[in-house]
Amino acid sequence: MKLSRGLYLHIPFCSIKCFYCDFTAFSGQKKTISRYLAALDQEASFFPEFNPETLYIGGGTPSELSAEELKTLFKIIHARFPLANFKEATFEANPESLDADKIKILKESGINRLSLGLQTLDDHLLKLIGRQHSSKDFFDVFSNVKEAGGFSVSVDLMYGLPGQNLETHLQTLKRVLDLSPDHISLYGLQVEDWTLFSKREVKIDENLAREMFERSIEMLKEAGFIHYEISNFARRGAESLHNKIYWGNGEYLGLGCGAASHLNGVRSTNEDRLIPYCVKVESGQISASSSEKLKGVERLGEMAFLGLRMIKGYVPPEESLRVFDAQWNSLISRGLIERRGDVFRLTKEGVFVANQVFMEFVPPFDGIELRSPSEALL
Numbered sequence: 001m002k003l004s005r006g007l008y009l010h011i012p013f014c015s016i017k018c019f020y021c022d023f024t025a026f027s028g029q030k031k032t033i034s035r036y037l038a039a040l041d042q043e044a045s046f047f048p049e050f051n052p053e054t055l056y057i058g059g060g061t062p063s064e065l066s067a068e069e070l071k072t073l074f075k076i077i078h079a080r081f082p083l084a085n086f087k088e089a090t091f092e093a094n095p096e097s098l099d100a101d102k103i104k105i106l107k108e109s110g111i112n113r114l115s116l117g118l119q120t121l122d123d124h125l126l127k128l129i130g131r132q133h134s135s136k137d138f139f140d141v142f143s144n145v146k147e148a149g150g151f152s153v154s155v156d157l158m159y160g161l162p163g164q165n166l167e168t169h170l171q172t173l174k175r176v177l178d179l180s181p182d183h184i185s186l187y188g189l190q191v192e193d194w195t196l197f198s199k200r201e202v203k204i205d206e207n208l209a210r211e212m213f214e215r216s217i218e219m220l221k222e223a224g225f226i227h228y229e230i231s232n233f234a235r236r237g238a239e240s241l242h243n244k245i246y247w248g249n250g251e252y253l254g255l256g257c258g259a260a261s262h263l264n265g266v267r268s269t270n271e272d273r274l275i276p277y278c279v280k281v282e283s284g285q286i287s288a289s290s291s292e293k294l295k296g297v298e299r300l301g302e303m304a305f306l307g308l309r310m311i312k313g314y315v316p317p318e319e320s321l322r323v324f325d326a327q328w329n330s331l332i333s334r335g336l337i338e339r340r341g342d343v344f345r346l347t348k349e350g351v352f353v354a355n356q357v358f359m360e361f362v363p364p365f366d367g368i369e370l371r372s373p374s375e376a377l378l
């Protein structure tokens with residue numbers, strides 16, 4: 001199913017900040033939640049015409065909201081988007097804060113997909129990366145979710161973590177697969193600026209990380225999962241429809257602090273400081289702090305690196321083949337991209353060095369003037 005309009009709501013509250021995370025997420029700010037929800041409501045009122053097909057409530061940690069706060073959140077969504085017919089409605093949750101009460105509210109409110117943040121089942125490692133839950137919390141939540149029924153369940157895992165070895169990682173993956181989730185997101189650690197990991201100068205063992213990724217792909221495929229996006233694996237029919245809108249260059253409205261939107265060809269990002277976001281919305285301003293309409297070569301480049309994220313590949317328009325002729329040829333000759341008819345896709349090697357491939361399509365482009373005459377055609 002290919003959909004084209006998604007709604008994203010960002011809930012930027014976490015119990016504490018994990019040591020690797022640079023997402024827009026704040027700890028110790030629970031007192032701001034009701035003000036924040038009112039701001040979300042007001043921001044949603046700026047877009048009365050938007051008629052989304054998917055919903056994604058992400059964070060931060062949406063399950064940090066209390067049962068009452070969750071009810072308020074869903075009242076807002078249903079009142080502001082009365083015509084929405086969500087084919088998929090995802091809610092991100094952490095094991096330490098999703099109880100049976102909240103699961104019931106989510107189900108009654110139309111959530112049909114849960115994304116559970118686990119990272120690893122190694123309890124010692126969970127502490128070392130700043131997580132607030134144990135492996136037992138995860139198993140308890142998973143069984144509560146299964147007992148409630150009605151959710152497609154995804155689990156987030158990480159590899160390449162300091163102190164993680166191949167055996168413990170593969171053991172985690174095997175134990176998670178034994179639970180038969182519908183979807184797994186598997187992220188290689190990125191050491192981001194301003195995180196505790198960056199301050200501690202954590203170094204990734206790239207060879208080990210690659211082995212973890214390679215072996216995980218094999219194990220997931222053997223278990224019947226389809227590797228459909230660089231970091232995402234699903235049982236047939238359980239791919240994330242919302243995220244496929246992002247990768248397919250579709251339209252999405254992002255509400256909340258730091259949320260990103262892509263509407264009418266314009267990409268924008270909201271103010272990412274919590275109180276300034278609330279103040280901006282309360283004063284009647286749309287909260288975008290940056291926006292740009294990508295044109296010409298930049299737009300073609302963006303379409304290429306988003307499309308190539310999909311493992312089945314991407315059909316570049318003629319203009320892309322012409323403008324990026326040197327890039328496509330060089331990637332093919334380096335064995336990072338393969339061409340089958342009109343479809344260009346990452347090779348097995350290309351998947352492991354995808355960021356390197358994508359850099360070819362991000363300005364400044366080798367040998368291409370940014371404002372080339374080809375823009376006139378677009």
Ligand SMILES: C[S@@+](CC[C@H](N)C(=O)[O-])C[C@H]1O[C@@H](n2cnc3c(N)ncnc32)[C@H](O)[C@@H]1O
Nearest residue numbers: 020021023059060061092117156187188189190
């Ligand atoms: C931003 S979190 C939001 C959901 C939820 N709070 C959680 O912790 O799972 C989504 C996922 O991003 C991944 N992630 C966050 N920071 C990362 C990093 N620096 N490197 C790789 N993956 C990361 C983790 O797997 C995490 O589960």
Ligand code: SF4
Nearest residue numbers: 014017018021025060
């Ligand atoms: S990984 Fe999730 S729980 Fe941890 S700080 Fe980031 S958003 Fe919060």
